[in-house]
Amino acid sequence: xxxxxxxxxxxxxxxxxxxxxxxxxxxxxxxxxxxxxxxxxxxxxxxxxxxxxxxxxxxxxxxxxxxxxxxxxxxxxxxxxxxxxxxxxxxxxxxxxxxxxxxxxxxxxxxxxxxxxxxxxxxxxxxxxxxxxxxxxxxxxxxxxxxxxxxxxxxxxxxxxxxxxxxxxxxxxxxxxxxxxxxxxxxxxxxxxxxxxxxxxxxxxxxxxxxxxxxxxxxxxxxxxxxxxxxxxxxxxxxxxxxxxxxxxxxxxxxxxxxxxxxxxxxxxxxxxxxxxxxxxxxxxxxxxxxxxxxxxxxxxxxxxxxxxxxxxxxxxxxxxxxxxxxxxxxx
Numbered sequence: 001x002x003x004x005x006x007x008x009x010x011x012x013x014x015x016x017x018x019x020x021x022x023x024x025x026x027x028x029x030x031x032x033x034x035x036x037x038x039x040x041x042x043x044x045x046x047x048x049x050x051x052x053x054x055x056x057x058x059x060x061x062x063x064x065x066x067x068x069x070x071x072x073x074x075x076x077x078x079x080x081x082x083x084x085x086x087x088x089x090x091x092x093x094x095x096x097x098x099x100x101x102x103x104x105x106x107x108x109x110x111x112x113x114x115x116x117x118x119x120x121x122x123x124x125x126x127x128x129x130x131x132x133x134x135x136x137x138x139x140x141x142x143x144x145x146x147x148x149x150x151x152x153x154x155x156x157x158x159x160x161x162x163x164x165x166x167x168x169x170x171x172x173x174x175x176x177x178x179x180x181x182x183x184x185x186x187x188x189x190x191x192x193x194x195x196x197x198x199x200x201x202x203x204x205x206x207x208x209x210x211x212x213x214x215x216x217x218x219x220x221x222x223x224x225x226x227x228x229x230x231x232x233x234x235x236x237x238x239x240x241x242x243x244x245x246x247x248x249x250x251x252x253x254x255x256x257x258x259x260x261x262x263x264x265x266x267x268x269x270x271x272x273x274x275x276x277x278x279x280x281x282x283x284x285x286x287x288x289x290x291x292x293x294x295x296x297x298x299x300x301x302x303x304x305x306x307x308x309x310x311x312x313x314x315x316x317x318x319x320x321x322x323x324x325x326x327x328x329x330x331x332x
Contacts, residue, residue: 014229014279022226023277025219026052032214033073036204037066039197043188045275046292047074047162052223052271055185055264056141056161058176058296065190066201067164071122073211074162080217081118081156087129093136097146098153111148116140119156119217123163127173134180137161141183158220185264187296223274230270231280235325239283240265243290246318247298252309255299264293283324291315 014022026048033044047070050057059067075082085096098114115121116137126134140146144155163184166173181187193201240262248256269285276285295311304314 012229013231014226014274016279018226019274019277019279022223022274025215025223026275028214029074029077032077032211033070036073036211037070038200038204039193040066040070040190043190044070046186046188049268049271049275050185051158051160051220052227052274053185053264053267054158054224055267056163056183058181058184058187059162059164059190060167060187061164061190063166065192067190068122068124070190071120071162071164072209075120075122076209076211077213078120078215078217078220079213080120080158080220082120082122083115083118084122084124085115086124087126087133089128089130091129091133093133094148096133096136097140098148100149100151109149111151111153113153114146116146116161117153117155119158119160121159121161123161125165126163127165127176129174131174131177134174135177138180138183141180156217158217158224181296182258182260184296185268186292188292223271227267227271227274230273230278232266232270233281233325236269236281236283236286237266239322239325240269240286242322243286243318244294246322247294247315250314250318252301252304252314253298254301257294257297261294261297265290268293283326287319287324290319 026045029048030041030044033048034041037044047057051074059070061067085091094114096114096116098112098117100109100111102108103110123137126137140155140159141161144157144159145152146155147153165176192198243265244257244259244262246256247253247261250256265286268289269281272285272289273279273281291312294315298311298314300309300311300314
């Protein structure tokens, strides 16, 4: 990360035209999705920023609030591969990653790709599958590859997993392994729409199927590359680490964020700055994104749960106590 920061500060910054073009593409995709996912623009932006950052999204909510529709709308807005994996208790890891089949004619084993071999993956109701099957996604999510029978197969770029799950207390669900939860860049909840918004949702049911692509796979890969050139001041890198460290020392938490939490904030703040038509990150970018990124990576103490505190509340309290760097050199 230090080397990356030094490269940025040495003059390899994005030009205003590059930033403006990137912001226009991001805005175009968000606007397209916004026509069918009513009243959730900030969450739509967050999902797209995760894609630009090269990450994955976990969407947890009750049935029927538009989780699957959001994923379909994103996939249709981008002209690239899309597959849906319906996670059920009887689904096997080989259904996800693929398997080898013996061909009697050739006398050789042939690889049959699993559902994860695509660009945009909808892992529908992921917490209804067993822990063994859930864990079959780990290598794909982290390393962009799958290994079957000692053979490694690279996944397509861009690659993103959007997993939906019902609340853990729901009947017939299995908690996700902590290692897998940590691999999701953000965890979001859509929630119920407002009255006026719900009236529009009722009349627009099924409209997501008519969405047309407004960008392609090449556009997304280009956005990902441009985001890596957005400047992050060394003082902001230190601020990110201080926020993550604070989660490990907070009295209301038994488990703080892993270093991956800081890496995700670093990556997503650059994508957020790009969306805001800037080639540099501001402290407010980090403060805005941190609750979405850190809340699902921490565990509350028993007393905090009794006090009805939420992980998001604790993260916000940390943001209010960790000093924000104010004297930054001009990064523009």
